[in-house]
Amino acid sequence: MNKRALRRDKFKFPFELSEEQIAIKLGFYFGLLEEGLERSFELHPSDEAKTGADHEYEGILARYYLQAKAPVGLLGTQKVPIDKDREDAGLNTIRKFRADNDLCENPYSLCFPLRRPAKHAKVPEQLQHNLLYAMHDPSKRSYAMYVAPTTYEKEEYLRLLRDKSHREYLHDGPFWRSNNRRYLLNSTMLTEMFMNMPFLQAHICIVPHDMVQSHEHHYSYSVHANDVAFHSPAVLDDVSMNLSDFLARQSQFNSRAADEEPQSIEAVASDLKRSLPESVLSGIAPVENESRISWIKRVGVALKKEYGIDQYLLVKRK
Numbered sequence: 110m111n112k113r114a115l116r117r118d119k120f121k122f123p124f125e126l127s128e129e130q131i132a133i134k135l136g137f138y139f140g141l142l143e144e145g146l147e148r149s150f151e152l153h154p155s156d157e158a159k160t161g162a163d164h165e166y167e168g169i170l171a172r173y174y175l176q177a178k179a180p181v182g183l184l185g186t187q188k189v190p191i192d193k194d195r196e197d198a199g200l201n202t203i204r205k206f207r208a209d210n211d212l213c214e215n216p217y218s219l220c221f222p223l224r225r226p227a228k229h230a231k232v233p234e235q236l237q238h239n240l241l242y243a244m245h246d247p248s249k250r251s252y253a254m255y256v257a258p259t260t261y262e263k264e265e266y267l268r269l270l271r272d273k274s275h276r277e278y279l280h281d282g283p284f285w286r287s288n289n290r291r292y293l294l295n296s297t298m299l300t301e302m303f304m305n306m307p308f309l310q311a312h313i314c315i316v317p318h319d320m321v322q323s324h325e326h327h328y329s330y331s332v333h334a335n336d337v338a339f340h341s342p343a344v345l346d347d348v349s350m351n352l353s354d355f356l357a358r359q360s361q362f363n364s365r366a367a368d369e370e371p372q373s374i375e376a377v378a379s380d381l382k383r384s385l386p387e388s389v390l391s392g393i394a395p396v397e398n399e400s401r402i403s404w405i406k407r408v409g410v411a412l413k414k415e416y417g418i419d420q421y422l423l424v425k426r427k
Contacts, residue, residue: 120189121200122217124179125263132177132419134270135256138309138356139173139421145296145360146367155409155420163400166424168371170363173421174244174253174412176237178221182261183207183329185214203329206342213331220329220340221257223321224417232388236324237416242317243384250372251380252359253418255315256352259332269308296364300357309353313337316348363423371425374401381408389415 136154143152150170183200186208191201200220207214224237245253258266303309313334327340334351338344378401382390385408393411395404402424409420 120184120204122182122184122261124181124258124261124266126179126266128177128179128417131179131256131258132175135175135177135312135352136419138306138352139175141299141303142171142356142359142363142421142423145299145364149426150363150367151424151426153406153422153424155406155413161400161402163374163402165426166374166402167427168373169250169377169422169424170366170371171250171359171423172244172252172377173419173423174241174251175419175421176224176241176255176417177419178255178257180219180221180257180261182217182219183214184217187215200327202342203327203338203340206338206340207329207336210338210344212329212336212338212344213333216332217261218329218331218336219257219259219261220327221255223324223326223328225324227415231392231415232386235386235388235416236321237418238317238324238326239320240385240389240412240416240418242320243386244381245316246380246384249380250366253317254355255317255328256312257315257330259311259313259330259334259351266311269311272307296360300360303353303357303360306353309356310351312352313349314352314355318345318348367425374405377401378405381405 139154140152143150181200183204186204191205195201203220204214204218206212207218212218226234226236241253241255244251260266260269313330315328315330315337318339328337329340330337330349334349336344337349389411392415393404393408405422409422412418412420
């Protein structure tokens with residue numbers, strides 16, 4: 110009996126850091142996206158001070174909407190078999206689906222739930238997942254995704270964070286803003302850095318694939334940042350990549366796009382008004398004499414406060 114109880118309880122291992130802690134660490138690396146560009150480009154996170162007036166900017170080169178997730182590790186069914194009477198219970202349904210569909214679960218798989226609406230949210234019926242889905246539009250240089258580690262072990266995660274093998278060009282590592290030093294990195298060098306950072310390689314990016322009616326769903330994935338599934342059960346293709354690949358591609362794309370006409374502040378504001386539901390926009394009413402860039406920044410503040418979504422704006426100064 111004790112052995113059976115142990116098997117039931119010991120197949121899942123929650124991550125030992127919070128979503129907020131993960132988001133803070135990822136923010137340092139996203140800050141590098143401006144480094145391969147000219148000095149006229151700036152990356153503004155949603156929690157930064159007031160941006161300024163519209164006349165200071167030519168436009169916005171790219172937008173990023175990130176939801177950091179703290180995964181649960183699931184040992185494979187070969188290591189911890191599922192009791193017959195537990196196949197439809199809890200996270201065992203994910204393990205069974207992955208095993209039945211030959212999705213990688215060695216040495217473990219990982220999963221995370223969609224965000225449940227906060228009890229005291231201004232718009233309690235609005236699901237974070239649907240906001241992310243609405244704001245992902247690469248044709249408008251707007252990227253929305255979940256970002257989650259491919260390990261559930263805090264010790265391993267922090268070891269990767271502190272790995273000095275990729276710091277040839279960044280003498281103070283991922284905390285490169287801490288002493289206000291700036292490093293002139295061309296886009297080719299920056300792309301290579303992103304591709305070879307063990308910490309970034311240990312994260313998956315999953316683009317929301319569809320709207321949902323409830324938060325009661327999970328994404329699951331492998332330690333290789335692939336074999337993604339959505340539960341209610343479906344195997345998904347072409348919705349994921351690891352974070353190092355994504356940032357490397359963005360570095361290359363932004364470098365090529367730097368000489369192009371950026372999206373105007375007005376166009377981005379209009380796109381947000383089309384993409385976000387009225388129930389969310391009503392809480393971000395324009396302020397008298399407020400610039401549009403400041404309104405866009407307040408959208409980011411609201412998304413962070415109400416839904417845990419981090420907005421980053423890559424802007425170009427005049």
